[in-house]
Amino acid sequence: ESLIHIDDTVVASKQTFLKLHETAHHDMPTHRKMFRFFQDCEKTLDPEISDQFEREANNFARFALFKGNTFAEYAADCAFEIKTPMKLAKKFGASIYASAREFARTNHxxxxxxxxxxxxxxxxxxxxxxxxxxxxxxxxxxxxxxxxxxxxxxxxxxxxxxxxxxxxxxxxxxxxxxxxxxxxxxxxxxxxxxxxxxxxxxxxxxxxxxxxxxxxxxxxxxxx
CATH class of the missing domain: 3.30.450 (Beta-Lactamase)
Structure with missing residues (x-):
């Protein structure tokens, strides 16, 4: 059994993303093998590989949080205004920060x-x-x-x-x-x-x- 430790001082909406991010490290085979290997020795990951793993975990969390293309589809049917990512943040359990970025990133x-x-x-x-x-x-x-x-x-x-x-x-x-x-x-x-x-x-x-x-x-x- 694996435990994910999250700083409880972090805002609840951000904790969701962090949990998904850490889940990615655990569930993605390459990540799981590499982290287990380095936990058992004094060596560390190359910074470039570490950055790549972090980006991959972020993409995993983003995909899971916003249900693939579902967020973009909802946004396309809503008013083109800043209130839209604010409202969708509540719907998807995301922070306004993450929702606003997703709104721009996936907008046609x-x-x-x-x-x-x-x-x-x-x-x-x-x-x-x-x-x-x-x-x-x-x-x-x-x-x-x-x-x-x-x-x-x-x-x-x-x-x-x-x-x-x-x-x-x-x-x-x-x-x-x-x-x-x-x-x-x-x-x-x-x-x-x-x-x-x-x-x-x-x-x-x-x-x-x-x-x-x-x-x-x-x-x-x-x-x-």
Whole structure:
């Protein structure tokens, strides 16, 4: 019998992901064999292999938590707004942080999620918010690239979106350039989870984009 030890000070919604992550290490044959081997000796895994195992365990946990493509299918039927991953987080027993990342990662429309640390006030520099994660959708990545922002300061275009003194920021219009330098009207909105600040940004054209989803097993009719 194996026991999974989880820090009970971690938020309950995050504990679910951690349990699934550790389950992956136990249930995936390669992980189980390697960890048992290294537990019985003083050697350690090569850092690159260790990182690979962690990524594989994260993918296992993500797949189990969001039921494969089920989360993406639910999200596609919901409003294209920041409240959607917040609501789906409760439905899937996930944290808003994980749900927001999954919302962007699996979305067929162009959008990007910024995850910021809470605001800091630095002597001489004023306020800022360190960027923890940036999760672009495949379409956003293809059109706009992957943002490389490290910190959001008062002169950053996303600063007005940060909810200061409130939990949420209403959708705000702004403009960003694609990889060809063409400007696009966008909308950004944010939510303060208490632990992080989540920003969802998307071009307004994504609101009118339509996608035809073909069910599995569908075969196009041919003339006889």
């Amino acid at each position: 429309r162009a959008c990007v999620v910024y995850v910021l640390e809470q605001l800091e006030f630095v002597d001489g520099d004023g306020a800022c918010a360190v960027v923890r994660r940036i999760e672009p959708s495949p379409r956003f990545k293809a059109e706009f690239g992957v943002p490389t922002d490290k910190v959001i300061t008062p002169d950053h275009f996303l600063w007005p979106v940060i909810p200061i003194g409130r939990k949420m920021t209403r959708p705000r219009s702004l403009s960003i350039a694609d990889m060809n330098g063409q400007a696009h009207e966008c909308v950004a909105e944010a939510f303060d989870t208490t632990y992080n600040i989540i920003i969802l940004l998307y071009p307004t054209k994504a609101l009118t984009a339509k996608t035809v989803i073909i069910p599995p097993g569908f075969q196009e009719a041919t003339a006889s």
